[in-house]
Amino acid sequence: MxxxxxxxxxxxxxxxxxxxxxxxxxxxxxxxxxxxxxxxxxxxxxxxxxxxxxxxxxxxxxxxxxxxxxxxxxxxxxxxxxxxxxxxxxxxxSGDPVYQYSRFWDYVHELRKSNPGTTVVLGVETDDEESVFDRIYVCYGALKEGFSVGCRPIIGVDGCHLKGIYAGVLLTAVGIDPNNNLFSIAFAVVSRENGETWRWFLTLLKKDLRIGGDKQVTFMSDKQKGLIQAFDVVFP
Incomplete structure (x- = not known):
């Protein structure tokens, strides 16, 4: 253990x-x-x-x-x-990794079918003409709508290393609902945490929540690796 x-x-x-x-x-x-x-x-x-x-x-x-x-x-x-x-x-x-990751497309399809309005982005790398899992972003439609109509305009973002045998990093975005409880918004699993992966995550989040123009929000973080540089690009 x-x-x-x-x-x-x-x-x-x-x-x-x-x-x-x-x-x-x-x-x-x-x-x-x-x-x-x-x-x-x-x-x-x-x-x-x-x-x-x-x-x-x-x-x-x-x-x-x-x-x-x-x-x-x-x-x-x-x-x-x-x-x-x-x-x-x-x-x-944990299961066979090749089999587990080969089922990701089924998982993406099921999410989109059973959760209307959900955004799922699956990123792969090509290795000898074979697609290898690299990252995934998920923002459920119900949570997307819930944040827009009922949550305060503040978003906390954070990242943490996954301790499983496949490693990787979990990126998350959470809000605050009217009862001052945490409200999950979106998450992503990426191979590493740096400016590029944070830019990718924040760009998708910005589009999903339609942030910009008259809709402004406050972001809170502990200045994760590469995060400040990513904010400068996505939210100048």
Whole structure:
């Protein structure tokens, strides 16, 4: 399992312990590692988490998985075998990437058919005459209309890195409805975050919301990478 922070690991372990009605002790909490064990009589359960190299996530060590297999099945498992098993498990969970991405056109068609007025833009790159997924932008028709007729003229934009095995960056635009609640407007998944992808996202958003002329809005952001330069181009 992968966790964003060390505190998230601790909360997950504590929640599991409560659900199982067991006491847990954290035997070591360091900057890069976390160790915990079961305190119940005759319980030898342990869990280790380590901050992965060149990554901000904490992940249960493959070594712990190997020990568990050896204990339960009484067989020896090499590190390479453990990594291959982990890779196959992730493939089973996430699906075959070639098949998944080949279904994008069906997804786009279904969105347009079932959500009138929805804007869906799918971007691909050509690799040896084969189309490879690069980006997708979605703005549902109902949300587009809802922002125009009921939301305040302020839009927050942000981007965050996706932690799945396919990576990428999620770009989002949200508004504020009359009850001061967040109101989703549009989102996009792109391969990287830079000035070009933000310009692409903001250009589509500007067209969908018909921003300009008499219709003015205020944008709020934390100055994501390339965002200020993109605003200078799309909203001079």
């Amino acid at each position: 992968i966790f964003a922070t060390r505190d998230e690991v601790k909360r997950a372990i504590q929640s599991h312990a409560i659900a199982e009605r067991r006491s847990v002790a954290f035997t070591k909490i360091e900057k890069r590692r976390l160790y915990a064990r079961c305190k119940e009589p005759n319980c030898e359960s342990k869990i280790n988490a380590v901050k992965m190299k060149d990554d901000t996530a904490f992940q249960r060590e493959v070594r712990g998985f190997r020990k568990e297999i050896m204990r339960e099945l009484n067989v020896s498992v090499s590190k390479d075998q453990a990594y291959r098993a982990k890779r196959r498990a992730l493939e089973r969970i």
